[in-house]
Amino acid sequence: MSHQPKTSAHRQTPIAQTASGNGRVLAGLADIVKIYTIPGSPVEIPAIRGVSIEVKEGEYVAICGHSGSGKSTLLNLLGCLDHPTSGRYTLGGLDVSKLDDNALSEIRSQRLGFVFQSFNLIPQLTLLENLEVPLIYQGISPILRRQRALEFIERVELSDRINHRPMELSGGQQQRVAIARAMVNDPLLILADEPTGNLDTATGEIILKLFDQLHNEGKTIILITHERSVAEHCRRIITLRDGYVIEDIDTRSNTSKP
Amino acid sequence: MFSGLAIETIRIGVKSIRLHKLRSFLTALGIICGVGAVICMLSISEGASEAEMILIRLLGTQNVIVRSIRPQGGGDVAEEQAYLLDYGLNRTDLAIIENTIPHIQRVVPLREVAYEVSFGPKRFPVKVVGTLPTFFKTIHVNIAQGRAIQPIDNEKIAKVCVIGDEIRAQLFAYQDPIGRSITVSTYASGTIPFKIVGVLERIETAGTPPTGIGGRNLNNDVFIPLSTAEKRYGDLQYKRTSGSREIFRCIYSDFYVQVDELSNVIPVSEMVNQALTHGHTKSDYTVKVPYERLKIAENEKRRRRIILGAIAGISLIVGGIGIMNIMLATVTERTQEIGIRRALGAKRRHITMQFLIESLILSTVGGMIGVIVGSVGAHLITDLAGWPTIIHLWTILVSFGLALAVGLFFGIYPASAAARLDPIEALRHT
Numbered sequence: 001m002s003h004q005p006k007t008s009a010h011r012q013t014p015i016a017q018t019a020s021g022n023g024r025v026l027a028g029l030a031d032i033v034k035i036y037t038i039p040g041s042p043v044e045i046p047a048i049r050g051v052s053i054e055v056k057e058g059e060y061v062a063i064c065g066h067s068g069s070g071k072s073t074l075l076n077l078l079g080c081l082d083h084p085t086s087g088r089y090t091l092g093g094l095d096v097s098k099l100d101d102n103a104l105s106e107i108r109s110q111r112l113g114f115v116f117q118s119f120n121l122i123p124q125l126t127l128l129e130n131l132e133v134p135l136i137y138q139g140i141s142p143i144l145r146r147q148r149a150l151e152f153i154e155r156v157e158l159s160d161r162i163n164h165r166p167m168e169l170s171g172g173q174q175q176r177v178a179i180a181r182a183m184v185n186d187p188l189l190i191l192a193d194e195p196t197g198n199l200d201t202a203t204g205e206i207i208l209k210l211f212d213q214l215h216n217e218g219k220t221i222i223l224i225t226h227e228r229s230v231a232e233h234c235r236r237i238i239t240l241r242d243g244y245v246i247e248d249i250d251t252r253s254n255t256s257k258p
Numbered sequence: 259m260f261s262g263l264a265i266e267t268i269r270i271g272v273k274s275i276r277l278h279k280l281r282s283f284l285t286a287l288g289i290i291c292g293v294g295a296v297i298c299m300l301s302i303s304e305g306a307s308e309a310e311m312i313l314i315r316l317l318g319t320q321n322v323i324v325r326s327i328r329p330q331g332g333g334d335v336a337e338e339q340a341y342l343l344d345y346g347l348n349r350t351d352l353a354i355i356e357n358t359i360p361h362i363q364r365v366v367p368l369r370e371v372a373y374e375v376s377f378g379p380k381r382f383p384v385k386v387v388g389t390l391p392t393f394f395k396t397i398h399v400n401i402a403q404g405r406a407i408q409p410i411d412n413e414k415i416a417k418v419c420v421i422g423d424e425i426r427a428q429l430f431a432y433q434d435p436i437g438r439s440i441t442v443s444t445y446a447s448g449t450i451p452f453k454i455v456g457v458l459e460r461i462e463t464a465g466t467p468p469t470g471i472g473g474r475n476l477n478n479d480v481f482i483p484l485s486t487a488e489k490r491y492g493d494l495q496y497k498r499t500s501g502s503r504e505i506f507r508c509i510y511s512d513f514y515v516q517v518d519e520l521s522n523v524i525p526v527s528e529m530v531n532q533a534l535t536h537g538h539t540k541s542d543y544t545v546k547v548p549y550e551r552l553k554i555a556e557n558e559k560r561r562r563r564i565i566l567g568a569i570a571g572i573s574l575i576v577g578g579i580g581i582m583n584i585m586l587a588t589v590t591e592r593t594q595e596i597g598i599r600r601a602l603g604a605k606r607r608h609i610t611m612q613f614l615i616e617s618l619i620l621s622t623v624g625g626m627i628g629v630i631v632g633s634v635g636a637h638l639i640t641d642l643a644g645w646p647t648i649i650h651l652w653t654i655l656v657s658f659g660l661a662l663a664v665g666l667f668f669g670i671y672p673a674s675a676a677a678r679l680d681p682i683e684a685l686r687h688t
Contacts, residue, residue: 081601081681102605109603120598120685124277136266137603185603 025090026220027055027078027189032087034073047073048084049243055189060215061222062231065240072193074240075224079112079191080104092188109137113182117194119174121166127153127177128162134185152180156210172203179210183219190214192223196230208233267608271616274588285584286624288577289661293628294635295573296657297649299566301636304653305646307559312461314552318397320520322527323546324355324513324534328506342494345542346508351534355515359529361522366393367484368512371491375440375480377429384425386442386480387511388487394420394458396514399476404436404456411455411483415490419452423460424477440480445496452482474512523549571660577624578664581617585672589613589679596676597684606677613673614666621665625658632657 034048047070055061065071076082077089080096081104089097096107113134114120121130131149140148153159156176158169166174175195182190192211196204212233215221223234231237232251239247275282326346347367356365372386391407394400402423411418419440426435439451461476493507517526527547534543589596596609633654636647 076682079601081685105600105603105605108601114601116685118688120594120601122595122598124273124595133599134602136263137599137605137608139263142266181602 024057025054026057026059026092027053027222028088028090029053029077030088030090032074032077032084032089034070034077034082035085046243048077050087051240051243051245052087053238053245053248055220055222057220058215058218059220060211060233060235062234062237063222063224063240064226064228064231064237066226068242069240070243071224071226071240073243075191075193075222078189078222079114080107105137109134109185111188113185113187113190115175115178115182115190115192115195117197119166119171119178119198121174121177121181123166126163126165127158127169130166130177131181131184134181138185148184152184153177155183156180170203171199172206175199175203175207176210179207179214183214188220190219190221192221194225195223196225196227204230263608264611267611267615268619270612271619274592274616275619281584282620285580286620286627288580289574289621289624289664290577290628290631292570292574292577292664293625293657293661294631295570296567296660297629297632297653298635298639298647299570300563300653300657301632301647301649302639302645303559303562303566304648304650305640307555307562308648309646310555311552311559314548314555315398318514318516319549319552320517320523321396321548322515322517322523322530323548324351324515324530325544325546326508326511327542327544328508329540329542343504343506344508345506345540347510347513347534347543348537349509350537351543352510352513354533354537355513355530358533359515359526361518361526363516363518364392364396366390366396366514366516367510368393368514369484369487369509370511371482371487371495372442372444373497375425375429375442377438377440380429382425382428384422384478384480385474386419386482386487388482388484390484393481393514396516397476399461400459401456402459403434404454406456407481407483412485415485416483417450417452417486417490418455418483420456420458420481421454422458422475422477422479424475425480426457442480444491446494447491450490452480520549523547574657574660574664577661578621578668581620581665582668582672584620585613585617585669586675588616589672589676592676593679593684593687596679597681597687600679600681601685609677609679610673613676614669617669617672618662618665621661621669624665625661628661629654629658 030052032048032051033046036045036047037043038045049070051070051074063071063074073082077084080091080099084097087097088095091107092111094107096104099107108114121127122133125133128146128149131153132145135145135148150159150162153162156179158173158176158180161169161173166177169177175198179195182192195211196207199207208230211221211223215235221234223230225231235251237247237249237251238245324347328343329345352365352367355362366389369388370385371388373383375382375384375386389407391409391412394406401420403426404420407418407420410416421435421440425440429435429440430438435454435457437453439453441449441451443449458476458479458481493509495506495508497504497506515526515530517523524547527545527550531545534545599609599612633649636649639645640647
């Protein structure tokens with residue numbers, strides 16, 4: 001396996017002090033490779049060819065790239081939905097790259113929050129119930145669950161719609177619920193996959209403001225997008241192409257990492 | 259914590275079922291029909307068996323019954339020409355049994371003396387039987403009205419009788435029979451009135467004729483003290499049949515031999531058979547062992563139960579396939595939801611449980627409705643077809659349990675298919 005320009009840890013350190021990061025590495029990818037194989041066929045499809053990234057606490061990172069660049073694969077790996085073929089992924093100090101399905105579910109439940117392009121709320125459930133879903137799998141008591149869900153739905157200003165179904169809401173409103181859902185389990189890392197992809201520009205702007213706000217509160221956010229304008233909300237932009245990191249820049253200082 | 263999650267899972271299941279009311283009902287219908295069929299089939303099988311069992315128990319499983327039978331024609335020509343037919347159990351036989359065979363608690367002889375009674379202008383064909391007071395206890399039949407024959411009746415050679423329920427119904431439909439007299443007429447002894455002192459409870463055998471196994475229809479018998487039967491009537495009997503008459507001698511029609519323990523019933527019956535062989539040149543008696551019949555009947559019952567149960571069980575399996583079919587459709591339909599739940603932290607077992615509980619709810623509700631449908635169905639069968647049906651508690655428990663087992667069995671595959679889905683693929687599914 002050929003290794004492309006390596007962004008090793010010691011070279012990243014100074015830049016990581018930027019943004020609101022406090023310097024502690026939250027998510028660390030080291031030499032991550034992901035190759036898809038088709039069962040029964042010798043064909044191998046490399047999606048990620050060796051990526052090393054470190055995301056520090058409180059960072060607001062965009063991962064950019066065209067389709068086929070490997071950004072979705074990277075998101076799946078960051079989201080503990082998939083195993084890397086090789087390499088090491090540490091999340092919150094825990095090596096999760098070799099964990100089994102059960103343990104990964106646990107990690108997703110405790111440490112991660114997802115925001116999807118198509119919102120992915122459960123259509124049969126009310127907004128409030130949708131917010132409770134992650135808490136159910138944490139085994140939180142119904143009363144506490146309800147309390148937490150109400151608290152977070154208020155934060156996205158949809159308290160008057162708690163008993164509505166997702167289909168009765170506009171896309172922007174649905175995405176706000178989805179963001180609330182991603183927050184409700186108090187995750188270490190929020191992963192957003194094209195969160196504005198299904199929204200018009202104005203609504204998308206509202207959603208991005210919400211992410212900005214979360215960032216200001218100290219949340220660590222990784223946002224996947226192919227739109228430059230969206231990425232520019234972030235403090236750091238990592239660009240992928242053909243499974244490699246080709247650019248890693250700090251938008252404030254505009255310093256590029258090699 | 260676990261119970262909270264379980265409740266949540268059940269809530270999700272109920273919700274999903276209520277979302278597709280018609281579909282869920284149709285799915286449950288398979289189970290409803292299956293459980294209903296199992297209950298109906300078993301209730302018919304049990305009803306039929308029960309009728310036979312009642313008969314056998316009536317004879318007493320601890321009893322060995324020895325019964326006189328008329329030898330078949332073509333036997334002893336000389337004897338037939340003499341117009342005297344001499345057959346059956348006699349006093350020597352009684353003495354042999356009483357004195358030589360162990361493990362016997364008591365021997366109750368029965369002596370038939372007449373075959374018709376009348377009350378006023380009404381006549382009714384019966385069997386007038388002399389017996390001992392212990393007879394009723396031996397065959398476990400209760401007195402519905404009045405009293406049984408007492409030892410004192412035998413001592414005093416009293417002209418009293420206890421009648422079967424059919425006689426009461428035929429002759430005393432609208433009056434109390436106790437204290438009234440019925441008349442017994444025979445060619446040899448003339449007309450003798452007997453005072454009714456008691457009426458036997460009706461022997462309900464649900465369908466099959468009550469004479470079935472023991473050869474006695476207790477509903478049609480008039481019981482008198484044995485001493486009266488012996489003193490008032492001679493050993494010879496005259497019976498007129500169409501165009502001819504016959505004279506015969508049959509001292510005892512039956513012996514009811516009560517054995518001390520169930521395990522001794524078969525040996526005693528063999529000993530009785532052996533003991534009687536010597537005194538009888540022709541086969542004019544038979545030894546019946548209700549216990550043996552009981553075992554045969556129980557085997558038959560088991561076989562019938564298995565066959566009918568299996569037929570009905572097939573419909574339950576078909577119902578289960580229906581559940582599996584729908585659950586597989588549900589899993590496909592809800593693939594994205596599965597993906598979302600997995601991304602939000604649901605483990606495989608959470609997904610498995612979610613779908614398994616849904617199929618269990620379907621089969622539980624279907625099973626409960628099926629129990630009701632089956633019970634109503636069994637009653638309808640009895641009302642409309644006149645077949646006896648019996649629903650035991652175990653029938654309900656077994657059929658309901660089967661429904662649950664079917665729901666579990668056919669729910670496992672769709673549930674594990676749901677759990678095996680790759681969360682990424684599932685999320686992408688629309």
